[in-house]
């Protein structure tokens with residue numbers, strides 16, 4: 001398994017936000033975490049990229065331990081790419097400069113080449129010199145994705161990336177996003193509260209309840225019609 005999360009527990013205060021969370025992901029797979037607001041989805045992503053330290057449990061990526069009871073790999077050393085809901089592009093940098101920002105170890109020529117590659121990937125080559133405020137929401141979203149993919153991350157995390165887009169654009173970008181990620185073969189975790197987003201993008205959907213992960217396929221689409229005993233815990 002490429003990503004392994006074992007018995008992860010975490011609390012901000014007294015109550016456990018994440019409680020014995022287990023999840024294994026194959027290389028190249030896109031997994032969606034589908035859950036209501038406040039269910040702990042963003043917290044799982046924060047733990048994965050090292051912005052929070054778990055109280056207990058283990059996370060490994062590509063066979064390397066990121067965190068367990070003895071070890072903690074710093075966020076910048078984890079090789080994880082992130083796309084947030086608000087794109088978080090640097091406003092004073094052009095599209096190309098935004099993308100190059102993450103390419104620290106690259107020489108000048110390699111930087112330019114990789115920037116061109118990812119701009120082509122997201123179909124935005126003509127906009128390299130623009131500033132973020134000169135782009136539509138959908139275009140900003142694609143640049144944020146290009147920036148996250150540029151350093152060839154081992155794992156890509158996307159936290160509700162469509163929340164700021166209008167409904168029509170959301171539908172268009174859904175299928176685009178899947179295609180782009182699949183072209184790169186990047187293992188990805190996509191967090192959303194929108195079931196249609198999950199269905200359109202994910203190879204596998206899991207959901208969260210009381211801080212743990214459950215396979216969505218084992219749950220009826222209308223939760224109340226389905227007895228909880230039949231939910232199966234994720235392996």
Ligand SMILES: Nc1ncnc2c1ncn2[C@@H]1O[C@H](COP(=O)(O)OP(=O)(O)O)[C@@H](O)[C@H]1O
Nearest residue numbers: 012013017035036037038039040041042043044
């Ligand atoms: N920095 C924080 N300090 C204290 N509580 C937090 C913090 N961030 C999130 N929480 C709480 O943790 C729970 C899970 O939050 P979050 O992971 O953001 O959920 P989701 O992304 O599913 O909406 C919520 O009850 C939220 O209020």
Ligand SMILES: [Mg+2]
Nearest residue numbers: 041042043159
């Ligand atoms: Mg969230």
